[in-house]
Amino acid sequence: MMNIKIDNKEHSVEEGQTILEVCRNLDIEIPHFCYHPGLSIAGNCRMCLVEVKGMPKLMTACSTMVQDKMEIFTDSDVVKEARKGVLEFILLDHPVDCPICDKSGECDLQNYNFDYGIDQRRSIFPKERHKVEKISEKIYKNDNRCVLCTRCIRFLDEVTKTHEFTTIERGSHTHITCVDPEGLDQNPFASNIADLCPVGALGLNEFRFKKRVWLTEHVRAVCPGCEAGCNLTVDLHTKQTPLDPNVGPVVRFTSADNYSMQRFFICDEGRYSYSGYNETERRLLHPELDGEETTNGKAKAFLKEALSSELTGAVVLSPLASVEENYAAILLAEQMGYDLYRPSPFRKDLPEPALFIEKIKAPNHRMMKLLEVPKVTDMESSDYGVVLVLNSIGSIRDNSLVKILSLLKRAKYSITFEVERSEFSENSKLALPAPMFLEEDGCFINSSKRIQRSTGGLGYPEGVRPLWEWLFGNRFTNSESLLTQFSNEKLGIELSYEKIGKEGVEL
Amino acid sequence: MSEYVLFKHLIDPEVRELAHYVKLGGYEGLKKALGMEPVEVVEEVKKSNLRGRGGAGFPCGLKWSFMPKDDRQKYFVCNADEGEPGTFKDRYIMSDNPHQLIEGMVIGGFAMGATIGYVYIRGEFQFVADQLQKAVDEAYEAGYLGKNILGSGFDFDLYLHMGAGAYICGEETGLIQSLEGHTGQPRLKPPFPAQVGVFGKPTTVNNVETIACVPDIIRKGANWFLTIGPERNNGTKIYAVSGHVNNPGVFELPMGTSLREIIFEHAGGILDGKKVKAIIPGGSSAPVLGPEHLDVAMDFDSLKEVGSMLGSGAIIVMHEDTCIVEVFARLAEFYAHESCGQCTPCREGTPWMAKIIRNIENGDGREGDIELLYDICEKIIGRTICPL
Numbered sequence: 001m002m003n004i005k006i007d008n009k010e011h012s013v014e015e016g017q018t019i020l021e022v023c024r025n026l027d028i029e030i031p032h033f034c035y036h037p038g039l040s041i042a043g044n045c046r047m048c049l050v051e052v053k054g055m056p057k058l059m060t061a062c063s064t065m066v067q068d069k070m071e072i073f074t075d076s077d078v079v080k081e082a083r084k085g086v087l088e089f090i091l092l093d094h095p096v097d098c099p100i101c102d103k104s105g106e107c108d109l110q111n112y113n114f115d116y117g118i119d120q121r122r123s124i125f126p127k128e129r130h131k132v133e134k135i136s137e138k139i140y141k142n143d144n145r146c147v148l149c150t151r152c153i154r155f156l157d158e159v160t161k162t163h164e165f166t167t168i169e170r171g172s173h174t175h176i177t178c179v180d181p182e183g184l185d186q187n188p189f190a191s192n193i194a195d196l197c198p199v200g201a202l203g204l205n206e207f208r209f210k211k212r213v214w215l216t217e218h219v220r221a222v223c224p225g226c227e228a229g230c231n232l233t234v235d236l237h238t239k240q241t242p243l244d245p246n247v248g249p250v251v252r253f254t255s256a257d258n259y260s261m262q263r264f265f266i267c268d269e270g271r272y273s274y275s276g277y278n279e280t281e282r283r284l285l286h287p288e289l290d291g292e293e294t295t296n297g298k299a300k301a302f303l304k305e306a307l308s309s310e311l312t313g314a315v316v317l318s319p320l321a322s323v324e325e326n327y328a329a330i331l332l333a334e335q336m337g338y339d340l341y342r343p344s345p346f347r348k349d350l351p352e353p354a355l356f357i358e359k360i361k362a363p364n365h366r367m368m369k370l371l372e373v374p375k376v377t378d379m380e381s382s383d384y385g386v387v388l389v390l391n392s393i394g395s396i397r398d399n400s401l402v403k404i405l406s407l408l409k410r411a412k413y414s415i416t417f418e419v420e421r422s423e424f425s426e427n428s429k430l431a432l433p434a435p436m437f438l439e440e441d442g443c444f445i446n447s448s449k450r451i452q453r454s455t456g457g458l459g460y461p462e463g464v465r466p467l468w469e470w471l472f473g474n475r476f477t478n479s480e481s482l483l484t485q486f487s488n489e490k491l492g493i494e495l496s497y498e499k500i501g502k503e504g505v506e507l
Numbered sequence: 508m509s510e511y512v513l514f515k516h517l518i519d520p521e522v523r524e525l526a527h528y529v530k531l532g533g534y535e536g537l538k539k540a541l542g543m544e545p546v547e548v549v550e551e552v553k554k555s556n557l558r559g560r561g562g563a564g565f566p567c568g569l570k571w572s573f574m575p576k577d578d579r580q581k582y583f584v585c586n587a588d589e590g591e592p593g594t595f596k597d598r599y600i601m602s603d604n605p606h607q608l609i610e611g612m613v614i615g616g617f618a619m620g621a622t623i624g625y626v627y628i629r630g631e632f633q634f635v636a637d638q639l640q641k642a643v644d645e646a647y648e649a650g651y652l653g654k655n656i657l658g659s660g661f662d663f664d665l666y667l668h669m670g671a672g673a674y675i676c677g678e679e680t681g682l683i684q685s686l687e688g689h690t691g692q693p694r695l696k697p698p699f700p701a702q703v704g705v706f707g708k709p710t711t712v713n714n715v716e717t718i719a720c721v722p723d724i725i726r727k728g729a730n731w732f733l734t735i736g737p738e739r740n741n742g743t744k745i746y747a748v749s750g751h752v753n754n755p756g757v758f759e760l761p762m763g764t765s766l767r768e769i770i771f772e773h774a775g776g777i778l779d780g781k782k783v784k785a786i787i788p789g790g791s792s793a794p795v796l797g798p799e800h801l802d803v804a805m806d807f808d809s810l811k812e813v814g815s816m817l818g819s820g821a822i823i824v825m826h827e828d829t830c831i832v833e834v835f836a837r838l839a840e841f842y843a844h845e846s847c848g849q850c851t852p853c854r855e856g857t858p859w860m861a862k863i864i865r866n867i868e869n870g871d872g873r874e875g876d877i878e879l880l881y882d883i884c885e886k887i888i889g890r891t892i893c894p895l
Binding site: 041089122173 | 673690695843844845846847848849850851852854855856857858859862873879885886889890891892
């Protein structure tokens with residue numbers, strides 16, 4: 001630990017960090033364009049200049065390591081003046097077309113110029129104009145807005161190592177160009193450059209002119225696409241304006257930084273999976289008894305009858321469902337003496353480059369492995385009187401699917417907890433409507449045994465209730481109480497949503 | 508005239524040939540150096556007060572001593588980009604007295620434990636590069652380069668690398684980037700090249716003139732070098748004089764020769780007997796001096812005292828008919844054109860300045876332009892990646 005002073009306030013900080021990292025952890029804003037935690041240091045934007053006592057020049061906070069007894073000024077007149085200068089330079093050729101820019105509202109340049117910048121243009125010279133270019137199926141480029149921070153180049157050079165971008169020409173003619181548009185189309189991570197772009201120079205064709213970002217609500221979620229457990233910022237369509245096209249409730253997925261995992265990007269497959277949550281055609285929103293819509297009361301009566309039948313029972317968990325939902329099913333099995341099973345998750349070959357993408361295409365498979373739940377395909381007999389199956393269609397392998405179907409068909413009381421009408425719901429006596437991803441708070445355990453929380457920003461649709469409410473009525477008041485009980489009894493530690501926080505806890 | 512340290516071709520016009528060079532004591536310094544400990548060689552150079560001739564005037568021996576003493580591969584790079592406007596001195600060393608540079612490279616390599624040397628030559632200097640390559644081939648044949656030099660067990664290979672004509676590649680980290688095959692754009696410091704240089708290995712970059720001073724320093728000893736020029740600014744200096752003089756050219760003179768002597772005695776005085784209006788003393792990056800500064804001694808410290816710098820020693824003389832605004836417009840356009848485009852202040856600020864000055868020159872200046880220019884300067888200086 002070392003003692004440093006920032007803006008005349010003393011702080012004790014760990015060694016080996018840059019000024020910018022220290023300030024970020026202390027919630028002191030250092031404006032920056034080129035710095036990104038997931039990329040190498042470029043130091044080219046000069047926006048993060050700070051004053052360090054004893055240094056003749058201003059220092060770039062992104063590249064200067066803190067030293068013991070260092071005195072840093074992030075808000076002095078010289079620093080303010082330097083920021084103003086950099087912003088003025090950047091805006092010399094910037095169109096300031098915020099009203100038609102999709103980055104508007106989450107644009108670093110816009111925010112910094114409001115906070116630190118200029119309000120009057122001193123240059124009398126015309127701005128250079130460039131055409132907007134659709135550089136790949138997914139991405140467009142608008143050179144007019146580019147600040148040449150080279151984040152996109154560094155991402156493609158350092159992270160995916162596919163090198164589709166480079167700068168060409170020199171001086172004020174410098175611009176970024178795509179030398180391999182086909183490569184960019186095939187790059188499974190290409191769309192990250194739109195998130196990375198601190199301004200509106202790179203964007204997704206799909207999001208272009210679609211939604212003003214300030215008319216969305218952001219929630220943090222865990223991507224359900226595979227075991228990797230990447231963090232998502234989910235933009236929800238909350239405020240409708242007459243100008244908005246009538247899109248579904250989920251506007252887009254972008255990546256959310258996770259410093260504990262050192263992960264700042266998501267794959268395109270995960271990113272574009274958001275549209276699946278806007279399809280409601282097959283959605284199950286009411287309980288169905290023998291394929292016919294029924295009332296909650298009748299569904300509950302059937303459930304009660306099944307549980308008091310004293311027949312043998314089996315519960316099939318789901319790698320798609322959250323820790324809390326699975327735990328509710330486990331509690332039922334323990335209480336009733338039912339057998340517990342898990343389906344085998346679906347696997348998919350990895351793309352090139354794969355980086356952190358996992359083969360297992362379900363977010364909570366690791367929970368089943370941790371609890372050593374036996375595979376449903378290893379089951380010896382399949383004659384059970386009561387069978388409860390959790391929503392897992394789409395994430396399990398065919399042999400598990402066949403096995404579960406035969407279980408359902410043979411049972412006297414077959415119950416499924418399903419988001420959509422599926423082969424499971426069609427082959428069971430009672431189908432209960434389950435909340436989908438983004439409708440319910442829940443935790444997931446990823447492949448590196450990190451438990452992370454996904455927020456249910458949409459809330460339960462009318463008629464849809466969580467599994468624990470169907471099974472245990474008022475015994476649990478919220479999903480967090482299930483998590484706490486689960487962590488106490490199964491993991492031997494005490495967890496809460498607060499403890500898990502934004503970035504999760506490693507188990 | 509004292510003596511020629513670098514311009515030995517003025518003593519013997521054929522010195523570019525190995526046999527003639529050896530006759531003048533060539534490669535004696537190398538023989539002597541190979542008999543010393545590497546540290547002793549560095550110490551000798553330190554003692555001589557040899558300062559970098561490329562522009563910054565950093566003590567050469569001190570720079571050499573920054574090289575780590577571990578067994579990583581190390582590189583010794585000669586900066587022969589000579590891109591500063593007004594500078595045309597290094598090319599004559601390379602074309603007319605190339606062996607002295609080669610000898611200096613080998614000695615430097617030995618002193619720092621570098622076994623590979625590069626000469627990064629300005630792309631426009633094809634003729635110069637050909638001359639130097641001939642000399643390198645001769646030196647290889649005679650055993651002054653290659654494996655086991657003069658039976659000492661020390662290996663040193665020297666490669667020539669042609670630049671592609673960018674001003675910024677004269678900046679040492681920009682040069683290293685370019686040498687590695689990247690776009691010539693300066694790197695962030697730290698790490699300094701002595702830690703992370705060419706291909707990530709410890710590297711020292713010196714100017715041609717600096718390196719060419721080394722053989723004689725070793726051969727005749729640091730004390731001999733200290734007898735030339737004023738204290739802390741020892742040695743001879745090649746002054747490249749251009750502009751409104753009767754006899755423009757390069758002159759090797761003791762460091763600290765006055766500007767007046769250089770212009771009026773060596774460069775033949777001002778064209779048509781006109782008056783001096785302005786002088787750029789050290790390449791176009793150096794602040795301009797007026798006629799009141801004619802008696803300044805042309806060395807690092809004296810020029811710093813009057814608010815300018817020796818830089819590369821390129822003297823550009825302008826007489827009374829010169830339009831200074833036009834000069835500045837031209838220079839500003841040069842710097843805007845040569846900005847590498849990496850960091851914001853220089854990339855955006857220099858073209859803006861060039862446009863404003865051109866407007867003034869065209870008679871379209873506006874009130875407040877001068878203040879604006881000053882303000883832009885302040886927002887560029889010291890806030891960029893490289894010091895240029």
